[in-house]
Amino acid sequence: xxxxxxxxxxxxxxxxxxPFHLALRSALTARGLALTRVQHKLAQRGITIGVTSxxxxxxxxxxxxxxxxxxxxxxxxxxxxxxxxxLHRLLVPEGGGHRETERPAARTYRSLVAPADALQRLFxxxxxxxxxxLHTVGHHERVRIGPQRQLVERExxxxxxxxxxxxxxxxxxxxxxxxxxxxxxxxxxxxxxxLGRVRGHAEAGVVVAELxxxxxxxxxxxxxxxxxxxxxxxxxxxxxxxxxxxxGCQYVLQVRFDEAALPVRCRRFAQASAGAPRSAQQELTLxxxxxAVHLVEQGVRPGILGIGWDWG
Numbered sequence: 485x486x487x488x489x490x491x492x493x494x495x496x497x498x499x500x501x502x503p504f505h506l507a508l509r510s511a512l513t514a515r516g517l518a519l520t521r522v523q524h525k526l527a528q529r530g531i532t533i534g535v536t537s538x539x540x541x542x543x544x545x546x547x548x549x550x551x552x553x554x555x556x557x558x559x560x561x562x563x564x565x566x567x568x569x570x571l572h573r574l575l576v577p578e579g580g581g582h583r584e585t586e587r588p589a590a591r592t593y594r595s596l597v598a599p600a601d602a603l604q605r606l607f608x609x610x611x612x613x614x615x616x617x618l619h620t621v622g623h624h625e626r627v628r629i630g631p632q633r634q635l636v637e638r639e640x641x642x643x644x645x646x647x648x649x650x651x652x653x654x655x656x657x658x659x660x661x662x663x664x665x666x667x668x669x670x671x672x673x674x675x676x677x678x679l680g681r682v683r684g685h686a687e688a689g690v691v692v693a694e695l696x697x698x699x700x701x702x703x704x705x706x707x708x709x710x711x712x713x714x715x716x717x718x719x720x721x722x723x724x725x726x727x728x729x730x731x732g733c734q735y736v737l738q739v740r741f742d743e744a745a746l747p748v749r750c751r752r753f754a755q756a757s758a759g760a761p762r763s764a765q766q767e768l769t770l771x772x773x774x775x776a777v778h779l780v781e782q783g784v785r786p787g788i789l790g791i792g793w794d795w796g
Contacts (some may be wrong), residue, residue: 499574501621503733506544602685612694616651622735623726623733625740628739629721633720652700654694656713664718671711673709674711701714724790725788732784734781735779735789739776739778756788777793
């Protein structure tokens with residue numbers, strides 16, 4: 485497989501996250517093989533399949549499900565010089581069942597960062613479906629803790645990919661600390677988006693913000709954008725965590741502390757869900773000059789990642 489090219493990087497990402505039809509399309513493009521040539525190579529391996537079926541598969545109009553179709557997919561991996569099972573697993577995950585939708589392995593975000601009822605109400609006000617049609621490819625987040633030990637700002641730069649056609653917005657969620665006043669939270673749209681509707685839930689201390697794109701994305705399209713939440717209205721903060729609905733993205737989190745309020749201990753952690761025990765805990769060393777700690781996670785799993793700290 486070709487290395488260090490945008491095309492090969494995109495193919496590698498799609499083989500990790502899906503959906504199947506985009507991964508297949510990317511592999512065909514990378515190899516430069518016409519469908520008639522692919523059909524011929526499959527026939528040499530004893531697999532009979534029509535060009536029309538192959539075309540439907542790469543368009544997402546049909547999905548290989550029958551045993552003979554899955555055998556053809558395994559042969560396609562050989563023809564396209566892909567790792568064994570790389571396409572097949574996008575159709576049949578471990579355990580043998582079929583994925584219901586062509587998107588990365590997912591978990592409902594609202595189930596990760598309760599209060600789910602408050603979020604459900606806010607999303608309903610914005611007429612946002614359970615699946616917004618986007619999954620994150622990369623996310624770099626910077627959190628700033630102020631002199632009163634409160635979360636004063638968090639800045640996000642995201643790369644998302646659409647897994648359905650017609651997506652033109654992203655809904656960002658901010659959950660403040662105890663005492664957060666949503667009316668005092670300010671949201672700023674950064675590059676490649678503009679601010680739409682903003683809604684808050686005072687009791688839960690949650691704010692959701694609609695970030696509008698200037699174009700409608702087609703399935704497989706990527707988009708890069710940024711935004712900022714300014715808070716400072718809540719009480720002392722002792723951790724920052726991020727819930728991930730979809731698997732496969734890269735996540736970078738940096739937490740920076742005001743010189744007047746430095747923690748005595750910092751650690752990273754992971755959780756399968758909000759109520760699950762914390763795992764993968766690791767001590768983090770505060771940098772001397774910038775008073776910051778960070779974590780980098782490649783290929784995240786659905787669940788929670790975060791950094792916690794102790795005050796002296």
